[in-house]
Amino acid sequence: MKHFLGIEPLTAVEINALVDHAIELKAERSRGSFSTDLQGETWAMIFTKSSTRTRVSFEVGLSELGARPLFLNANDIQLGRGEPIKDTARVLGRMVHGAIIRTYSQEDVVDFAEYGKIPTINALTDEEHPCQILADLLTIRERLGGWEGKKVVFFGDGDCNMGRSWAWAAKRLGFELVIAAPKAFQPEDAFMARLGEAPVSLTDDIEAAARGADVLYTDTWVSMGREAEAEERLKILAPFQIHAGLVKLANPGAIVQHCLPAYRDKEICGKLFEERADEIFQQAENRLHAQKAILIALARSR
Numbered sequence: 140m141k142h143f144l145g146i147e148p149l150t151a152v153e154i155n156a157l158v159d160h161a162i163e164l165k166a167e168r169s170r171g172s173f174s175t176d177l178q179g180e181t182w183a184m185i186f187t188k189s190s191t192r193t194r195v196s197f198e199v200g201l202s203e204l205g206a207r208p209l210f211l212n213a214n215d216i217q218l219g220r221g222e223p224i225k226d227t228a229r230v231l232g233r234m235v236h237g238a239i240i241r242t243y244s245q246e247d248v249v250d251f252a253e254y255g256k257i258p259t260i261n262a263l264t265d266e267e268h269p270c271q272i273l274a275d276l277l278t279i280r281e282r283l284g285g286w287e288g289k290k291v292v293f294f295g296d297g298d299c300n301m302g303r304s305w306a307w308a309a310k311r312l313g314f315e316l317v318i319a320a321p322k323a324f325q326p327e328d329a330f331m332a333r334l335g336e337a338p339v340s341l342t343d344d345i346e347a348a349a350r351g352a353d354v355l356y357t358d359t360w361v362s363m364g365r366e367a368e369a370e371e372r373l374k375i376l377a378p379f380q381i382h383a384g385l386v387k388l389a390n391p392g393a394i395v396q397h398c399l400p401a402y403r404d405k406e407i408c409g410k411l412f413e414e415r416a417d418e419i420f421q422q423a424e425n426r427l428h429a430q431k432a433i434l435i436a437l438a439r440s441r
């Protein structure tokens with residue numbers, strides 16, 4: 140694995156190895172022991188969009204592995220004034236050891252990897268949010284013992300980066316994924332055609348979707364870059380909130396997950412969010428452990 144650009148390019152073996160290693164790294168950290176695989180390196184973090192979890196977990200993770208994180212707000216570098224991504228990549232590729240990029244276009248991350256010739260990580264694009272999925276899989280392993288035979292239901296804006304990354308995860312790992320969304324917010328036909336044969340189904344019937352679920356998952360209804368559509372989205376998506384009534388239909392022991400940030404009483408009922416805060420913030424913590432596994436895998440395969 141030279142880069143980590145999405146769940147789509149990964150194999151089941153690679154995903155499993157990353158989750159296994161993340162579990163080991165988490166246990167080591169709790170004993171105060173740290174791997175120093177990235178000792179003396181500098182990794183650039185180019186962010187065009189806001190972030191709390193991804194930024195902090197990568198900065199902490201890099202530091203713990205012995206590397207220096209170099210945070211670059213895209214607006215503060217020439218990229219923000221129109222310097223092409225491939226030129227930015229050719230400069231940074233000669234100075235830093237790896238790059239972590241959060242931006243809009245997936246193509247920009249792919250171009251950076253090609254021109255920079257250094258390990259490149261997708262820290263969220265409009266297309267995918269693979270780091271989040273890896274942390275979620277780790278949480279499912281911890282809470283449910285694994286995803287084999289489990290039913291994951293994604294409620295809300297199914298046509299966003301999280302919905303798409305979940306679809307690739309279901310295809311690669313073989314668990315059942317139901318995307319419960321209004322027709323206008325289900326993944327587009329072109330995406331479903333590209334996904335091909337996969338245990339993924341789409342519905343606008345939230346109760347049918349919740350029945351027998353093991354994981355009830357949601358994300359904001361207004362992804363970064365979609366703010367101008369907020370009013371319309373909130374109206375159309377209102378019936379797709381995760382609430383206690385849906386949890387009652389799920390399997391006993393089902394978990395509620397949210398990639399965060401959460402908007403209470405929009406995509407998730409505020410009361411339910413607080414009741415399930417432990418499993419939701421465990422998921423947030425797991426970003427750190429999962430991403431350390433990604434960083435080490437990329438450093439070792441250089």
Ligand code: CP
Pocket residue numbers: 189190191192193194263271398399400
């Ligand atoms: N879930 C997630 O990626 O959070 P941030 O936007 O805060 O990084």
Ligand code: NVA
Pocket residue numbers: 263268299300301358359361362363398399400
């Ligand atoms: N779909 C959301 C995820 C935020 C972590 C967004 O892209 O804004």
